[in-house]
Amino acid sequence: MAFKAPRGTRDMLPLESDKWNFVERKFRELCYNYNFAEIRTPVFEETELFVRSAGEESDVVKKEMYIFKDRGGRELALRPEGTAGVVRAYLEHSLHNNAQPVKLFYYGPMFRYDRPQAGRQRQFYQMGIEIFGTKDPASDVEVIKFTADFFSKLGFKDLKLHINSVGCPECRPLFQKDLEEFARTKISLLCGDCRKRALNNPLRLLDCKNDSCREVMKDSSPINAYLCSSCGTHFEDVLKLLKALNISFYVDSGLVRGLDYYTNTAFEFLSCQLGSQNALGGGGRYDNLVEHCGGPQVPGVGMAVGVERILLALEKEELFPVKDQPEGVFLAVESTDLWEERFNLLYLLRDNDFRVETDYLNRSLKAQMKFANRNSFRFVIIMGVEDKSKGIVKLRDMVNGEQVELSFEKIPAFLRKKIE
RNA sequence: GUGGGUGUAGCUCAGCAUGGUUAGAGCGCCAGGUUGUGGCCCUGGAGGCCGUGGGUUCGAGUCCCAUCACUCACCCCA
Secondary structure, three states: OOOOOOOOOOOOOHHHHHHHHHHHHHHHHHHHHHHOOOOOOEEEHHHHHHHHHHOOOOOOHHHHHHHHEOOOOOOOOOOOOOOOHHHHHHOOOOOOOOOOOOEEEEEEEOOOOOOOOOEEOOOOEEEEEEEOOOOOOOHHHHHHHHHHHHHHHHOOOOOOOEEEEOOOOOHHHHHHHHHHHHHHHHHHOOOOHHHHHHHHHHHHHHHOOOHHHHHHHHHOOOOHOOOHHHHHHHHHHHHHHHOOOOOEEEOOOOOOOOOOHHHHEEEEOHHHOOOOOOOOEEEOOOOOOHOOOOOOOOOOOEEEEEHHHHHHHHHHHOOOOOOOOOOEEEEEEOOOHHHHHHHHHHHHHHHOOOOEEEEOOOOOOOHHHHOOOOHHOOEEEEEOOOHHOOOEEEEEEOOOEEEEEEEHHHHHHHHHHHHH
16 A cells, blocks of 8 residues: 555545534534534634744644745644634634624634544544624623533533633733742652643643642642632623523633633533543633734634544444435346436436436346345336336335336336335 | 554454464455345355565564554643
8 A cells, every 4th residue: 555644634434424414514503503604714824823822832833733834935834723713814804893793613624733642633623613702701601502502412411511710811820820839839749740830831730630740739729719800700600600501510620721812711521431532622712812813802702622522422422323224216227228218217316306326337137236225225226128118117115125117207206205 | 752552355353472385254345046126045256565664584474673553641632
């Protein structure tokens, strides 16, 4: 085999495409119900856009971006996430002048140069939504409720919602400073990674997987204690609304998101089926992102889910509707002399919106029947040589073996009746 | 980027610790037989440079090294 798909990428074969379509359909339907409109942005943007939005210090920017120079010398990057491009488009087309809020959804491939693993690829698909132009805690909740609805529409029952507030540029620095100091006093008890984190990115101290570190950090004061009054109220309101909607959640004071643009609400939906790549989706509020990207002060909130992970989790929980229902029509023919009649009937049926297939390999009638059976065709139409003069064909229902003789014109109506 | 496991037909895997003539099974695919014309059963066939490249050896799918890919954990997140 000469060529292989590049590392961290995958082909989607026909067997899987039904599953993808299932997930996509549910997503689009829900977007319609919630009044989110679709936006499609390029898969690559100026590198600077991502640096600006995700933050210079974020892992995504520091080590995971696919960056390249095009032939004109432009510095470009494949998008590692969807929000930045949407924000750019929002500004470029002055959507802030439209009636607010602006509610958008997107779906497409994202790219991160990371070490592949189950549920983690270099090209992966995200579906996401964004709401621009409102700070109302109800809009945070709308995004979370949307996500919860989406998962339950797919059939998930036991997903965990973790939620936290990461504060704002007013209150977060104080928290960070205290956290850093706290870590410094306990430095000897922390793992090597955490010692580094204490200096570079104290927030990350909170989600170390190491039990002993967790034990130590448990005694640091949680961020809730530092939230300024507006952040505190916002968070409380969000939680209150979640309760009102009967959405169960767990306040995880260790939840911090990897992209720097988040403010206030941060949340993740976790699956217990998935091992270490267990976040099916997540999101949060980003009230300063638009301004930070050179626009007016427009608040926003959004989320994204990972399609491959959803598919993995659905697979594990066996939630795909097992549909191998026979459907469609196979047009079998006894002799290749009958091309003209065959085509006439083939296109007659297709024009009448039936799914129809015929044989192109000159196979025996028996082989054609077998093919039809294996491929779950509900009906087989058999054109016999002798029937030609009579203008008749045989129509067989493969489910119960019933077979009738019909003229061409009567077939569409007959099939329609049968399918009901 | 770090560490562990794996890599044999389209798919799921056996064979490898004790190297030895044409590398196996099931499913799938193709053809034929028996059912008028599928499903069950029977027969036959196609399909593998044993991930790739080196090395050890008279001889390597089997041993050694490297490399690539997958996988699990770290990391990070979706």
